[in-house]
Amino acid sequence: EAGVTQFPSHSVIEKGQTVTLRCDPISGHDNLYWYRRVMGKEIKFLLHFVKESKQDESGMPNNRFLAERTGGTYSTLKVQPAELEDSGVYFCASSQVDYDRLAGGKLGDTQYFGPGTRLTVL
Amino acid sequence: AQSVTQPDIHITVSEGASLELRCNYSYGATPYLFWYVQSPGQGLQLLLKYFSGDTLVQGIKGFEAEFKRSQSSFNLRKPSVHWSDAAEYFCAVEFSNSGYALNFGKGTSLLVTP
Numbered sequence: 308e309a310g311v312t313q314f315p316s317h318s319v320i321e322k323g324q325t326v327t328l329r330c331d332p333i334s335g336h337d338n339l340y341w342y343r344r345v346m347g348k349e350i351k352f353l354l355h356f357v358k359e360s361k362q363d364e365s366g367m368p369n370n371r372f373l374a375e376r377t378g379g380t381y382s383t384l385k386v387q388p389a390e391l392e393d394s395g396v397y398f399c400a401s402s403q404v405d406y407d408r409l410a411g412g413k414l415g416d417t418q419y420f421g422p423g424t425r426l427t428v429l
Numbered sequence: 430a431q432s433v434t435q436p437d438i439h440i441t442v443s444e445g446a447s448l449e450l451r452c453n454y455s456y457g458a459t460p461y462l463f464w465y466v467q468s469p470g471q472g473l474q475l476l477l478k479y480f481s482g483d484t485l486v487q488g489i490k491g492f493e494a495e496f497k498r499s500q501s502s503f504n505l506r507k508p509s510v511h512w513s514d515a516a517e518y519f520c521a522v523e524f525s526n527s528g529y530a531l532n533f534g535k536g537t538s539l540l541v542t543p
Contacts, residue, residue, distance in 0.1 A: 311472070338529065349433075350519065352530035363528045398473065402529075416529050420465070422472035 309333070311421035313399050319427045325387040328424045332381070332401030339382050340402075340418060341374060345395040356382060389428045396423045431455050433522050435534035442510050443542050450505040450537050452520030461523040462503040463531065464494055468516040476518075479503065490514070515541045 312331045320326050332339045341353040353372070354364040358379035367374070371390070376382040386393050400418040432455045442448055454460055461480050465473040477488025484496040494505045503520060517538045521531040 340529070340531075342531070342533075349535045350521075350531075350533040352532070355529055363530065365528075366530065400473075400531075416461070416523060417463075417475065417478060418529075418531060419475065420473035422470075 311399055311401050311419055313397075313421040313424050315424060316422065317425045317427075319429065320389055321429055322391055323388045325385065326389055326426060328384045328386075328397050328426070330382045330384070330399030330401075330421060332399070333419060336401035336403055336419075337379065338402040338416065338418075339376060340400040341382070341384055342398040342400065342420075343395050344398065344423075345392070350398065353384075386426075389426075391428050394426055394428045396425050398423045431457055431522070431524050431532055433520055433532050433534040435518075435520050435537050437537045438535065439538045439540065441540040441542060444512050445509050448505075448507045448510045448514070448539070450518050450520075450539070452503045452505065452534055454501050454503070454520075454522045454532075456501050457524060459525040460503075461525065462494070462496060463521040463523070464488065464492070464503075464505050465519045465521060466490075466516045467519065467536075473519065476505070510539075510541055512541045512543070515539055 314329045337358050339356040342350050344350040352366040355362045356376045359376050373385045399421045402416050402418045434453045463478045464476040466476050467473050476492050477486050479486045479496045487493050492507050496503050517536045519536045520534040
């Protein structure tokens, strides 16, 4: 079974340009997450999709970031316009939906991560 | 704010020696606990997890971790380290009262010497 894949693996852009990152989750996983690691800092949550719906976008830093998941399969994360502080590694993760948890249950959620996209803004 | 602390940024051990990586989280709601490893050029790989039950959990690659609620800790251990264990290790916590987001520590970079 294929794991989570991300494209591109690296991207170098100029400040002010636009970049789109793509994530393909594990087949059958309805949960999809985006995280970011800025150099020297911890990995931070950005947002969470359940199928095509945004369940939690509390970690999105500002309105220059737009995440979409049309059709509930792959997801894109667009940064427009990119700033220097957006440099870092962007990770995508996926997991199976636990509807008991969505309803307020207590089971945990195991997230499987992709290799990440290293974004450098010059 | 809920937080996860990995107090050791870098650790160096000799091959064959035992290893313990520390992880503490801020006291609060029921935690779901994870350890991930990132080898150079690779993504984050799940080593082990704790949701409930036996507080000593076994993972892949010979790793284990013990959840100690009284100490808010989830330390990772391995009795004998191999050179291939050199990587960065991340402790992550999902708090049951704050959605599904994982809260990560800053990571511990492990160097294994011959």
